[in-house]
Amino acid sequence: MLNKKKLAERDERKRCELDTELLSSKYPDIESIVITMDYYHKGYKDLMMKRTVNFSPESHAYFHMECMKNDCLEGGFNLTPVISSMVKRNITSEKGEINCQGNNLSEHARIIFKISIKYNRKTS
């Protein structure tokens, strides 16, 4: 069950997401972004969950992914730096791993992510 703090955090995240500018204004050259994440919890070698998040130009450019562990507070996986560095280098696909930095639990979850970016190839 979700505790109150986690629920409040979720509301806060939603607000942050809605406050973030749209993908089309942040990165006008991007047509779509697909983020696939495999969640692993510490102590379990099996995959806990698989998640795919799609971004279109109308999506909010909010790339801070939630930690799926219910008792984790202020954790999550921030893919913003990865994406901005990909865009800078004009890279279409990147893989990596991030540990959750939740403040009340140490090293309890990690994701293996894959990001694919499709750029507009319009010739102007």
Ligand SMILES: [Zn+2]
């Ligand atoms: Zn966490």
